Amino acid sequence: MPYLIIDGQPLHYIDQGTGPAVLLAGSYLWDQNMWAPQISALSQQYRVIALDLWGHGQSGSLPSTTTSLDDIARQALALLDHLQVERATLVGLSVGGMWGARLALLAPQRINGLVMMGTYVGVEPEPTRQYYFSLLQQIEEGGSITPPLLDIIVPIFFRPGIDPQSALYQDFYAKLAALPADRLRESIVPMGRITFGRDDLLSRLGELDAASTLIICGEQDTPRPPHEALEMAELIGCPYLLVPEAGHISNLENPAFVTAALLTFLAQRN
Template identity: 55%
Template sequence: MPFIEIEGKPLHYQTRGTGFPVLLGHSYLWDSSMWAPQIDALSRHYQVIVPDLWGHGQSGRLPENTHTLGDLATHAGRLLDALGIGQCAIVGLSVGGMWGSELALREPGRVKCLVLMDTDRSAEPDVTLKQYSQMFNAIESLGSIPAPMIDVIVPLFFRRGATLDGEVHARFRKALAAFSADQLRQSVVPLGRLIFGRPDALASLAGLDAASTLIMCGELDIPRPPTEMARMAAVIGCRQMLIPDAGHISNLENQSFVTDTLLAWLDQHVA
């Protein structure tokens, strides 16, 4: 699988298929494999590019000068430059939607259409910001994510009330436990502080093209509830859609709904 060097660090990415390029951005604490069902389906019609977030998957550590969502958007743009891609579609979930929307605002001619999933561009609420900050401090100190904390983190990513005993849940638990001390201290914790300490950029979304932007959200998403989707859609003036029976990682909890919706949206806007 290929890598590109950005600011002296190796960024890993998957690429599959041919056709109009579609860039997928994954959630914090996951990696590009999160998109496996959609990669399989979309790559039959499009060129699908899926980078691993810094310190996640096979990517190297977070570059030292990375401090904002705009920096992450710049890195994605450099990946597209290296691949010779002048125009693409972006589908971003959670932090993938944060930097994806920023890239679309900065380079509107490059992003032909945009899908934002289970994400938000307003500031993190004070209550959850405090909770997450305490978790980051503990993880940084320990150099690991302890089992009791994993028990708290895992339910946040799935639909409210879900039974967390499936293969996807087990793989996620294993991945959280497998982060090394260096990954956590050099990349995962700093990224978490960057993501959840983000400034309020909600008003800036008015600069997105409403006709080519779609926002989706799991109807049972805990950290990024549908009220945030509605607030963003109102600013943009774009279409919004609830994903039934899904939480934060909605593309895995309702694979068929998300995949079918993405195929229809892409067929309409890039075909």
């Protein structure tokens, strides 16, 4: 498995297929396997790169120097440099969209297109910020994501009414339950605080290129509801799509719809 040492830690990534580059940036608490349906389809005609966030999947611990989403964007740019990718289309879901927008603003000449999915680059609304921080504190103090916490956290990522016995739900539940205390305390919890304590980027959205930006949101996304997607799309002046029958992890709840939308967007950009 390929790794790149960045800021003293190994960043794990996959690099599959040939053609114009597509960088997939996933959600908090998920590794690059969340993109499996899209990697399979897109790599038939594109070079698909997907990374594991620090402390997720096979990547190392959150580097001590990483204190903001801007740091994550800079590290992703270092990965593109290492892979000699001059331009890429970035598809970011949730926190992947949060730092993806920062990468597009940091190095616009390197981004051929930007898709932000189930994300919001404004500050976290204060009630939810406090709520998420309280969950993170419980995880940090206990050193595990206990069953009561799993019953709170896991449903957040899916559309209301999803079958809790489904493989998608159960696999995610099991992965979170298995996270060891050191990984939670050294990487997962601090990465959560970086994510939910982010600064406001809404005022800079007008700097993005509307013609090469797309906003996508699950129509039943609870943590990042459609009104946030519409607000960002209006500030950018770009189109936005709602994914039917999908919550936050829309690319896995309705993979056919999302993959088709991405292929359409990529065909317009390349």
